[in-house]
Amino acid sequence: MTNFARSLAAAGLRSRAGATRFSLAAVLGCLLALVVTAPAAAIVTEVGGTSVGLEPRTSVFQEGNAGTFANTNGNAVLHGTNVYPVYWDPQNTFGEHHEWMTLIDTFFQRLGAASGRLDDIFSPLGQYRDRSNQGATYSTDFKGAYTDFKAYPAAGCTDPNPFEAGAVTCLTDAQLRAELQSYVGREGLPTGMNTVYYVILPPGVTLCLDAAATHCSDFTATAAEQKAEERGSPSYEQSFCSYHGDINPHNASEGDASTIIYGAIPWTAGTLGLGLFSPPASPSSSEYPLLPGRYYEQGFDCQDGGWNAETGKVRFEQPRGLSKEEEEILKEEGKHTEAERKALEERRYFEGPHQEEPNQEGKDEPGDFSAGLADLTINQIAVEQADIVTDPLLNAWHDSEGHEAIDLCRNTFGAVIKGNSGGSGVVGDLETQAGTLYNTVIGAEENRGDYYVNNVFSLSGVKCVGGTSMVPRFTAPNPVNAGETVGFDGMESSVGLLEGFGFAPSGPPTKTYATFTWNFGDGTEAKGFAPGSPVCEAPWLSPCAGSVFHTYAYGGTYAAKLTVTDIAGNTSSETHTVTVAGPPAPGTPGATGSGAAGPGAAGAGATGSGTGTGTGKGAGKGAPAQPGKPVATASVISHSLKTAVKKGVAVAYSVNEQVTGRFEVLIAKSLANKLKISGTPATGLPAGSAPELVIGKAILVTTKGGHSIEHVMLSKSASTRLRHAHKAQLMLRLIVRNAGSTPLSTTVISAATLVG
DSSP: OOHHHHHHHHTTOOOOTTSOSSHHHHHHHHHHTOOOOOOOOOEEEEETTEEEEEEEOGGGOOOOOGGGOBOTTOOOOOSSEEEEEEEEOTTOHHHHTHHHHHHHHHHHHHHHHTTTOTTSTTGGGGGOBOTTSOBOOOOEEEOOOEEEOOOOOSOSSOOSSOOSBOOOEEEEHHHHHHHHHHHHHHHTOOOSTTEEEEEEOOTTEEEESSTTOSSBSOOOOOHHHHHHTOOOOHHHHTOEEEEEEEEOTTOOTTOOTTOEEEEEEOOOSOOTTOSSOBOOOOOOOTTOOSOTTHHHHOOGGGTTTTBOGGGSSOOBOOOOOOOHHHHHHHHOBTTBOHHHHHHHHHHHHTTSSOOBOTTOOSSOTTSSSOGGGHHHHHHHHHHHHHHHHHSTTSSSSBOTTOBOTTGGGTTOOOSOBOOSSSSOSSSOOTTTSOBOOBOEEEEETTEEEEEOOOOEEETTTTEEESSOOEEOOOOOOSSEETTOEEEEEGGGOEESOOEEEEOOSSSOOEEEEOEEEEEOSSSOEEEEEOTTOGGGGOTTTOOBOSEEEEEOSSBEEEEEEEEEEOTTSOEEEEEEEEEEESOBOTTSTTOOSOOOOOTTOOSTTOBSSSOOOSOOTTOOOOOOOOSSSOOEEEEEOOOBHHHHHHHOEEEEEEESSOEEEEEEEEEEHHHHHHHTOOOEEOOSOOTTOOOEEEEEEEEEEOSSOEEEEEEEOBOHHHHHHHTTOSEEEEEEEEEEEEOSSSOOEEEEEEEEEEEO
């Protein structure tokens, strides 16, 4: 039993064995005999002294280890790329099939035009940072393509399986590097860590990593393997689809101005519909008359390996079940013509593994059906682009086995869309033998194209993604009164790149998270980590801002804005209008001198955490307004720790004029650590002060001078821990600012010991 057949048996999947006595059985046998192991792809490897990021054919690819995927030393990634495609094609094969060049060059152009788009398949790459703490930002500039007509050197290797007609030569990586260096020099082109060259080779040119031809873009198999369409020969298992490398004359670990970064793109798209080249014929068989040479014509093993991407699961493409009418055609000899029987067999055959060509144009100018072969080359370019920007010198982002950013998601083609050229993509077209599925749209709005491109690995959630999800959402509260505490909940938002790794100038990488920034429209902001971040449980690192509370001091209409910044630096915002009932701010047309008082407030027009009316018992006139800083006093009037935990810290205060401000209850960080109390670090303390944490807050808003009492509620963490304490030394801080044209502030600090 073949490897694939074993995997089918293990999964409980069975073919329709014995459904017919005719050649359909042979066809199905060929499909089920394909050797395809678990999908897994470019691997950092060394062959003959040359290190490259290699993209093996899919059926020999081994799964990577996502748990070890890292860039421990913070080695260089690319922060934007200038891209130069180079067609090394002295025989002008690409020129004779200019559709290939047009499709490939247009892809590069659209890739550049789409830079920065969140819905693009390359947008997640910005999460991969280096020691500069900058990510491999999706910023690509297409600098135009060029055809290099320099003659090929004498073959540096022996092609394992040359075309019967149209074989050109066999080049080694050393020969490719030599020509690239010569080309860059004679044309005066740039080098360095922000330029990438893609050397693209035509059909008939085989590329090998070494002169011994142990690892090549071509492969061979025995006659028996070809007949059964098995893909397990040693030659096949060591073959590759593409690779990337670097020419680094000074061996600079971070690269330098002389470094050349390149991607090698040999022709591994197969020859479906291509009349110019003829692949070696498969063994002839009366039971296998359909497509001689199919074994080498197909390029699906350098695309998605023949997996059915529409199911949302890793499942090998298989023929559908026969209808009753179709069963009759195959069973009853004499009632149907041989042409009908063959047409049915052929159609069923194309339901098996096949490549996808979303840009197939039908019959092209040379008179064949090969234009869509460019789509397989485009997929290889996309794979290498993702791996190059995240691991340009083969020492940055990969796992312990050398798998790079694309490798951990090999054969993952998310969000697959039905074919756009008349076919469903599930069944190969009878003319081209290829499907037309596409899974991503790339380019600017006015010029976007459809492509079938491999997804990339994301550190956030350890998953494969085809773009970046970033949708800030919150629902504005209503009604809202001045001085009232209302909630703003950003947990409605969708953030795809929530967590990743950041770098300091030295030391190992540390976890970092997306951030939320709230602008409430009244001149105040709140900022912190986004929902889902574990550090939200440790406010001393950073406050959480997934959900926040806010108090508007005055009535009016405000534009509340939530801005999300993910770990790749992508940002997006959402704004809603909040209407606040209450007196407008002083100086606003229609404002009056009367103010709102907090519940139980004693005159002074003070508000704590709510609003109220009336002057209140014990209201004072307060000191007349004076130029300069406001005058204020504040002290704790209840020293019961139990009462403070339940009802808040009772504070008596006075101000001499209209002010806005806040109360803060502080605790020494050393005591907080001992009691395991968390809080936000207090800022603005006098120089030399011991560190303090803020464990309680309340807002103060007055419309005139006076005095009152406010209860400052403690945080949940502080209340839980202090409930069991016998004594606690706290600090009270009141910060107020007056309402002049140039507001001035005053800070009042007092100490208090609370006893349980």
